[in-house]
Amino acid sequence: MSKYARVIVDLSLDRIFDYVIPDELKGLVQVGGQVNVPFNRSLRRGYVLALTDETDCPPDKLKPVEALAETHVMIPQSLVKLGEWIADYYCCSREQAVRALLPGAVRSGKIKHKTLKMYSIADNIKAEQYVLEHEGKKRYEKQLAILKLLLTHREVFKDKVLRDADCSDSPLKTLVKAELITEEERTVHRDPFENVSVIPDFPKEPTAEQAAALEKINAMIEDEKRNKHVMLLHGITGSGKTEVYLQAIEKALGAGKEAIVLVPEISLTPQTVRRFRARFGDRVSVLHSRLTEGERFDEWTKVSEGLVKIVIGARSALFAPFRHLGLVIVDEEHESSYKQGSHPRYHARDVAVMRGAMEKAVVILGSATPSFESYYNALTEKYEYAELKQRAEKCFLPRIDLVDMRMDADDDGKVGLFSKSLVQAVRDRLFRGEQVILFMNRLGFARQMMCDQCGYVANCPNCSVSYTYHRRRNTLSCHLCGSVMRAPEVCPECSSPEIKYSGSGTEKIESIAGELFKPARVVRMDSDTMRSASSYEDALDGFKRGETDILIGTQMIAKGLHFPNVTLVGVLNADQGLYMPDFRAGERTFQLLTQVAGRAGRGDVSGQVIIQTFNPHNETIEYAAAHDYKGFYDFDMMVREMLTYPPDGHLITLYFSGPVERDVRTCCESYMELLRPYCHNKVIISEPAPAPIERIEGKYRYLIIFRGHRLKQLREAIRHLLFHGERPKGVDVYADVDALSQM
Numbered sequence: 190m191s192k193y194a195r196v197i198v199d200l201s202l203d204r205i206f207d208y209v210i211p212d213e214l215k216g217l218v219q220v221g222g223q224v225n226v227p228f229n230r231s232l233r234r235g236y237v238l239a240l241t242d243e244t245d246c247p248p249d250k251l252k253p254v255e256a257l258a259e260t261h262v263m264i265p266q267s268l269v270k271l272g273e274w275i276a277d278y279y280c281c282s283r284e285q286a287v288r289a290l291l292p293g294a295v296r297s298g299k300i301k302h303k304t305l306k307m308y309s310i311a312d313n314i315k316a317e318q319y320v321l322e323h324e325g326k327k328r329y330e331k332q333l334a335i336l337k338l339l340l341t342h343r344e345v346f347k348d349k350v351l352r353d354a355d356c357s358d359s360p361l362k363t364l365v366k367a368e369l370i371t372e373e374e375r376t377v378h379r380d381p382f383e384n385v386s387v388i389p390d391f392p393k394e395p396t397a398e399q400a401a402a403l404e405k406i407n408a409m410i411e412d413e414k415r416n417k418h419v420m421l422l423h424g425i426t427g428s429g430k431t432e433v434y435l436q437a438i439e440k441a442l443g444a445g446k447e448a449i450v451l452v453p454e455i456s457l458t459p460q461t462v463r464r465f466r467a468r469f470g471d472r473v474s475v476l477h478s479r480l481t482e483g484e485r486f487d488e489w490t491k492v493s494e495g496l497v498k499i500v501i502g503a504r505s506a507l508f509a510p511f512r513h514l515g516l517v518i519v520d521e522e523h524e525s526s527y528k529q530g531s532h533p534r535y536h537a538r539d540v541a542v543m544r545g546a547m548e549k550a551v552v553i554l555g556s557a558t559p560s561f562e563s564y565y566n567a568l569t570e571k572y573e574y575a576e577l578k579q580r581a582e583k584c585f586l587p588r589i590d591l592v593d594m595r596m597d598a599d600d601d602g603k604v605g606l607f608s609k610s611l612v613q614a615v616r617d618r619l620f621r622g623e624q625v626i627l628f629m630n631r632l633g634f635a636r637q638m639m640c641d642q643c644g645y646v647a648n649c650p651n652c653s654v655s656y657t658y659h660r661r662r663n664t665l666s667c668h669l670c671g672s673v674m675r676a677p678e679v680c681p682e683c684s685s686p687e688i689k690y691s692g693s694g695t696e697k698i699e700s701i702a703g704e705l706f707k708p709a710r711v712v713r714m715d716s717d718t719m720r721s722a723s724s725y726e727d728a729l730d731g732f733k734r735g736e737t738d739i740l741i742g743t744q745m746i747a748k749g750l751h752f753p754n755v756t757l758v759g760v761l762n763a764d765q766g767l768y769m770p771d772f773r774a775g776e777r778t779f780q781l782l783t784q785v786a787g788r789a790g791r792g793d794v795s796g797q798v799i800i801q802t803f804n805p806h807n808e809t810i811e812y813a814a815a816h817d818y819k820g821f822y823d824f825d826m827m828v829r830e831m832l833t834y835p836p837d838g839h840l841i842t843l844y845f846s847g848p849v850e851r852d853v854r855t856c857c858e859s860y861m862e863l864l865r866p867y868c869h870n871k872v873i874i875s876e877p878a879p880a881p882i883e884r885i886e887g888k889y890r891y892l893i894i895f896r897g898h899r900l901k902q903l904r905e906a907i908r909h910l911l912f913h914g915e916r917p918k919g920v921d922v923y924a925d926v927d928a929l930s931q932m
Contacts, residue, residue, distance in 0.1 A: 191240035203282035223258035281533035402575035424577030426787020446515020453524035587796030635691025642685035714742035753792025878906035
């Protein structure tokens with residue numbers, strides 16, 4: 190038995206403390222367990238990272254572990270090891286990494302198992318005799334109703350007894366006291382699928398391309414000594430990647446393994462869960478932030494206890510506590526939402542690859558538009574590669590038409606939001622009883638409020654951006670810090686009523702479409718309208734049932750949705766996002782255009798996509814219109830290789846923020862000098878500079894960007910500085926390793 194436990198306490202100190210394991214807890218304290226330990230003058234909850242017989246501290250100075258935590262959650266040892274890797278690689282504290290492994294509902298210890306009272310017959314003969322003796326006597330009517338119910342159903346929960354027997358607690362207590370029935374507390378799981386019905390589904394005959402991909406995957410699952418454990422499944426939209434996932438999971442389950450399926454958006458989870466439960470029934474669990482605290486606690490517990498074999502969810506579902514993980518699927522692996530925006534700033538796709546390596550599990554990365562990183566790894570044969578070039582179910586990719594909006598101006602030179610060709614195409618499709626998706630990746634009614642008289646622009650006082658106007662709520666809001674103000678009727682500067690709103694977003698598109706295409710039924714899906722998991726499901730289910738004619742939305746409708754009656758997709762502003770100060774701007778635009786175009790023509794009727802642009806000869810838009818991923822990759826990689834941008838090199842961004850600009854700038858410059866000795870000739874430095882968005886939530890922002898090869902030594906130096914370096918009061922510093930955005 191080990192003498193000491195190495196414990197981290199929940200204080201983000203990034204320090205491990207040794208504690209003596211008392212005799213009564215030896216064998217009970219385990220790696221990954223929660224324990225209560227004395228810390229300073231209080232008792233704190235901690236996590237055991239290791240057990241050892243040696244310590245660097247004088248043994249007589251060490252305090253003993255007080256007790257196992259009341260809930261005593263166990264994190265599998267493999268996940269503890271993964272958490273340590275996350276802390277080192279992503280430059281966060283070990284406490285932050287361990288916190289990421291557990292849902293808050295589990296970590297806090299405040300959520301308990303739900304218990305219900307269960308009733309059953311204590312003695313069948315006595316119960317039947319009691320019924321015979323008192324049949325027809327009114328004062329025994331409720332007791333007899335309870336006994337008859339339990340005689341036919343064996344075990345019944347209290348709420349059903351009260352409902353079906355139409356009684357109160359009193360006759361129940363009488364029967365328990367008479368020892369005719371028994372009462373016991375039974376633990377039950379809260380069920381997020383309680384009101385969800387599914388029709389059982391069965392494996393489909395794979396196409397030749399699907400069969401070839403499955404043959405590779407099955408060989409990887411069977412061979413634990415394989416050289417490669419990751420496959421990139423590059424399948425065009427509608428090519429049947431989900432069927433490959435389903436059959437691969439069946440193979441993993443047959444081998445006695447478990448599986449995790451990651452989806453990029455919570456909005457995709459209900460649709461994905463429905464498909465997987467239709468195939469695998471109650472073996473499927475779900476983990477995501479839209480569940481209640483109780484549901485998350487119970488779903489995690491079911492996984493931990495081995496009651497389910499498949500977990501589906503967004504980013505954090507990657508940490509499902511499986512002990513025999515055999516397969517991890519990252520669907521739409523290119524999506525930026527897999528990157529965590531706060532500590533620890535991990536990328537779920539890359540952590541999935543690492544978890545697969547640690548646990549000898551196969552990892553499938555699926556996408557119609559793979560990230561450059563994954564495609565690069567496939568081309569360099571670090572990953573296995575399988576391609577699905579044809580759509581399943583014998584339907585074809587949609588025709589894509591580019592509309593040059595410069596040629597669509599009216600006699601006064603004004604350009605509307607809807608081109609003439611898009612308006613006509615929408616009307617034609619609606620006339621035929623088909624459905625339409627209109628895509629605009631921007632919220633609100635207008636992007637800017639400006640006074641024509643004095644030039645005043647309504648900017649957020651806390652951030653370096655202008656307010657967005659929301660007409661339905663009549664508010665101006667900042668989408669960075671969340672501040673909101675009532676939209677003024679006159680200019681706050683000069684009191685002129687000549688206020689003009691410019692730019693457009695989904696709310697404006699909804700308003701115009703409602704007028705242009707009357708009496709079409711229009712629904713908008715964006716973060717302003719979709720406030721809960723049920724609102725996502727209700728909107729998508731209504732669209733699927735044909736209760737909506739036109740669906741308008743942001744990127745949440747651009748991926749993973751399958752609606753066979755959608756025959757037209759309109760992209761209203763393809764240029765938006767192309768000219769952001771970010772080397773990935775073209776890649777993101779290509780992916781969005783390709784993904785949203787893929788929603789069209791997935792049924793019997795051929796699809797059409799109309800892309801409105803002011804720059805139809807832009808290479809990114811031309812490659813997207815031609816469905817040419819390889820051509821776009823080769824084109825964009827030329828620049829990245831010249832500048833050593835990912836995936837040709839790695840990238841780390843160091844951010845500094847604080848309320849006093851001088852302090853932020855000084856801290857940024859001093860850190861640069863401290864890190865310079867760790868930057869060899871393979872590291873390219875973008876010197877300290879203000880961030881593209883200079884202020885957010887009242888804090889000034891500076892950054893340093895490092896890119897290149899062999900960054901491990903630099904990363905270790907950054908991590909040391911973050912936890913031990915000095916900085917002015919009020920200045921925050923954090924690292925974003927493999928950063929996806931430079932904003």
